Amino acid sequence: MAIDAAQPETPGAPEGRQNPQGRPPPETEETAVAGHAPGVRHAPGVGHSPELRPGVQRLPIAVGPGPGDLTDGAAASEATAGLLEVRHLNAYYGTFRAIRDVDLSIRPNAVTALIGPSGCGKTTFLRTLNRMHELVPGATVQGTIELDGVDVYGSNIDPVRLRRVMGMVFQRPSPFPTMSIYDNVVAGLRLTGRHQRSELDAVVERSLRRAALWDEVKDKLRENGMSLSGGQQQRLCIARALAVGPEVLLMDEPASALDPIATLRIEELIAELKQSYTIVIVTHNMQQAARVSDRTAFLTMGEDRAGYLVEVDETSRIFTNPRERLTEDYVSGRFG
Amino acid sequence: MSQGIPSSLVAGRPAAALLVRTRADRRRSLVNSAFQGVALLAAVACVVPLGALVTFVVMNGAGALNLDLLTRPTRALGLGGGAAAAILGSLQIVPIAAVIAAPIGVLAALYTVEFSGRRTATLIRFAADVMVGIPSILIGIFAFALFVLPFHQFNALAGSLALAIIMVPVVMRTTEESLRLVPGSLREASLALGVPMWRTALSVVLRTGLSGVAAGLMLAVARAAGETAPLIFTAFGNQLINVGGLGKPMDALPLFIFVNARQPYEAQNSQAWGAALLLLLFVLAVNVIVRGRAGRRNSR
Numbered sequence: 001m002a003i004d005a006a007q008p009e010t011p012g013a014p015e016g017r018q019n020p021q022g023r024p025p026p027e028t029e030e031t032a033v034a035g036h037a038p039g040v041r042h043a044p045g046v047g048h049s050p051e052l053r054p055g056v057q058r059l060p061i062a063v064g065p066g067p068g069d070l071t072d073g074a075a076a077s078e079a080t081a082g083l084l085e086v087r088h089l090n091a092y093y094g095t096f097r098a099i100r101d102v103d104l105s106i107r108p109n110a111v112t113a114l115i116g117p118s119g120c121g122k123t124t125f126l127r128t129l130n131r132m133h134e135l136v137p138g139a140t141v142q143g144t145i146e147l148d149g150v151d152v153y154g155s156n157i158d159p160v161r162l163r164r165v166m167g168m169v170f171q172r173p174s175p176f177p178t179m180s181i182y183d184n185v186v187a188g189l190r191l192t193g194r195h196q197r198s199e200l201d202a203v204v205e206r207s208l209r210r211a212a213l214w215d216e217v218k219d220k221l222r223e224n225g226m227s228l229s230g231g232q233q234q235r236l237c238i239a240r241a242l243a244v245g246p247e248v249l250l251m252d253e254p255a256s257a258l259d260p261i262a263t264l265r266i267e268e269l270i271a272e273l274k275q276s277y278t279i280v281i282v283t284h285n286m287q288q289a290a291r292v293s294d295r296t297a298f299l300t301m302g303e304d305r306a307g308y309l310v311e312v313d314e315t316s317r318i319f320t321n322p323r324e325r326l327t328e329d330y331v332s333g334r335f336g
Numbered sequence: 337m338s339q340g341i342p343s344s345l346v347a348g349r350p351a352a353a354l355l356v357r358t359r360a361d362r363r364r365s366l367v368n369s370a371f372q373g374v375a376l377l378a379a380v381a382c383v384v385p386l387g388a389l390v391t392f393v394v395m396n397g398a399g400a401l402n403l404d405l406l407t408r409p410t411r412a413l414g415l416g417g418g419a420a421a422a423i424l425g426s427l428q429i430v431p432i433a434a435v436i437a438a439p440i441g442v443l444a445a446l447y448t449v450e451f452s453g454r455r456t457a458t459l460i461r462f463a464a465d466v467m468v469g470i471p472s473i474l475i476g477i478f479a480f481a482l483f484v485l486p487f488h489q490f491n492a493l494a495g496s497l498a499l500a501i502i503m504v505p506v507v508m509r510t511t512e513e514s515l516r517l518v519p520g521s522l523r524e525a526s527l528a529l530g531v532p533m534w535r536t537a538l539s540v541v542l543r544t545g546l547s548g549v550a551a552g553l554m555l556a557v558a559r560a561a562g563e564t565a566p567l568i569f570t571a572f573g574n575q576l577i578n579v580g581g582l583g584k585p586m587d588a589l590p591l592f593i594f595v596n597a598r599q600p601y602e603a604q605n606s607q608a609w610g611a612a613l614l615l616l617l618f619v620l621a622v623n624v625i626v627r628g629r630a631g632r633r634n635s636r
């Protein structure tokens with residue numbers, strides 16, 4: 001794994017291909033998906049050899065050799081890959097504290113919903129996870145976030161590489177307007193120089209199938225991504241995020257710009273994707289949180305307008321019998 | 337709440353009485369028409385010179401715009417000939433200037449939009465704006481001192497460099513404008529895929545704003561193609577055709593116009609008009625193409 005991590009961006013050399021972490025080969029994961037979710041559609045003949053499926057390879061994200069490999073150590077077994085441990089997290093915009101002292105453990109292969117009133121810091125929290133937060137001028141973070149036991153803010157972690165492991169889907173669909181559907185899906189691989197041309201077709205098909213968009217676009221892959229409907233565009237963005245092979249998917253109100261039917265499709269998709277990914281979803285829609293998530297975290301803000309975590313629990317419990325009064329008021333619509 | 341009619345109207349007097357036109361209303365509408373009229377006149381005065389200029393140049397130049405003008409080199413003392421040396425010269429000096437200026441202007445814009453802090457960006461933008469306002473004769477003298485004097489030789493490359501100096505801030509500012517229009521969400525989407533910053537700047541931001549960048553570049557080329565002052569001290573002009581001799585004097589269309597318009601010979605003057613028409617057609621064509629495309633883009 002040291003070799004892998006030591007050569008960060010060799011074009012055309014698919015990293016992590018050797019699957020050096022002693023994990024089961026990717027087929028196992030695929031089989032597991034098929035086994036647990038009969039609804040998952042698979043491309044016949046696609047994705048059965050590791051060479052054809054560079055996208056789902058786990059990528060080491062450390063900049064240099066050494067113990068920084070996120071998939072290293074005890075946590076490297078498949079069952080726990082994608083475990084996020086957030087401790088004492090504070091996030092600031094300049095001097096304004098947007099997040100105060102959040103402790104949260106996010107389970108792999110499950111959907112965690114973040115709910116809370118507008119402005120309580122849900123988006124900010126999500127963006128601290130994949131270090132998008134620090135791109136805002138003056139924005140800082142305190143505390144630790146560990147992905148499979150590795151501190152993502154550690155000095156040996158390259159945020160660019162981290163973001164390939166933690167994919168993100170935004171509120172508004174944002175396909176690249178100059179690119180075709182095909183090019184949109186492989187943009188992450190192409191622009192990071194981690195592809196072999198012969199692999200791209202397979203990556204496109206597999207990613208689009210996983211995003212439940214393949215059947216709708218397979219005959220017009222060369223058309224512009226903007227020619228799709230809003231819901232299709234959002235699934236295209238999900239496919240685009242999947243194509244780089246993340247472990248974690250961060251979704252910021254992914255369906256809020258969509259109509260109910262498109263929303264339903266995204267929700268079904270999330271249910272399928274959680275077999276293979278750790279999913280964190282921000283939503284304003286309680287029913288949606290109740291429908292798609294396994295666990296729900298409720299955030300609100302204090303007098304200083306800093307967001308904090310009120311409680312996190314199994315979704316069923318949050319919506320029926322929460323521990324905190326604040327949560328009960330919020331989920332029953334009495335405030336927020 | 338009553339719909340449409342403000343409650344203040346309904347409260348006191350009957351609404352209808354308040355709607356009757358008064359003398360003050362009439363005066364206001366008079367002032368309004370007068371102001372509109374003056375503004376309209378100003379707008380006309382703004383457009384008329386262009387129309388007049390085009391008509392004038394076409395009337396004087398149309399007769400001279402013939403195959404000879406396009407293909408024959410200059411001949412001395414009113415013996416006719418053409419502007420071939422000047423046309424070929426402009427076709428070298430201007431593209432070379434564009435090739436030098438385009439990457440500098442575009443990268444500088446990319447730097448201010450993508451990488452620099454706000455204060456640095458303001459500073460760079462201010463410098464570019466000042467540069468746009470510098471009289472081109474000064475740039476000519478500057479290029480003369482820097483690229484001609486040391487070599488004791490007027491040369492075409494010095495002309496290209498002078499034009500490049502003029503083009504860089506224009507390209508930089510138009511590029512910057514069009515890059516700022518690229519939605520931040522695309523930038524974020526790219527960065528969130530683990531695409532490095534520099535690659536995002538090039539392959540997402542610049543690529544998305546590319547049509548605007550190209551438009552800015554074309555307008556800068558059109559502007560530079562007509563610049564005379566910077567070439568007087570640098571490319572200097574040449575009666576002979578010079579192709580590829582960048583270290584030697586070279587003619588250019590504006591220089592050709594400048595020289596021939598001042599000759600005492602009718603034939604020479606008429607050639608100057610022909611060359612002026614040529615230059616005008618080029619500039620108009622570029623503007624129509626660029627603005628037409630920009631208009632379509634905006635209305636979509």
Ligand SMILES: Nc1ncnc2c1ncn2[C@@H]1O[C@H](COP(=O)(O)OP(=O)(O)OP(=O)(O)O)[C@@H](O)[C@H]1O
Pocket residue numbers: 093096098116117118119120121122123124125136305
């Ligand atoms: N770029 C920024 N610069 C400064 N302050 C910001 C910035 N983005 C967000 N904030 C502030 O941080 C706080 C949390 O914002 P955030 O966007 O995380 O809330 P949210 O929970 O996602 O809200 P919503 O549900 O409306 O999306 C708010 O008070 C907001 O004003």
Ligand SMILES: [Mg+2]
Pocket residue numbers: 122123124252
């Ligand atoms: Mg938000």
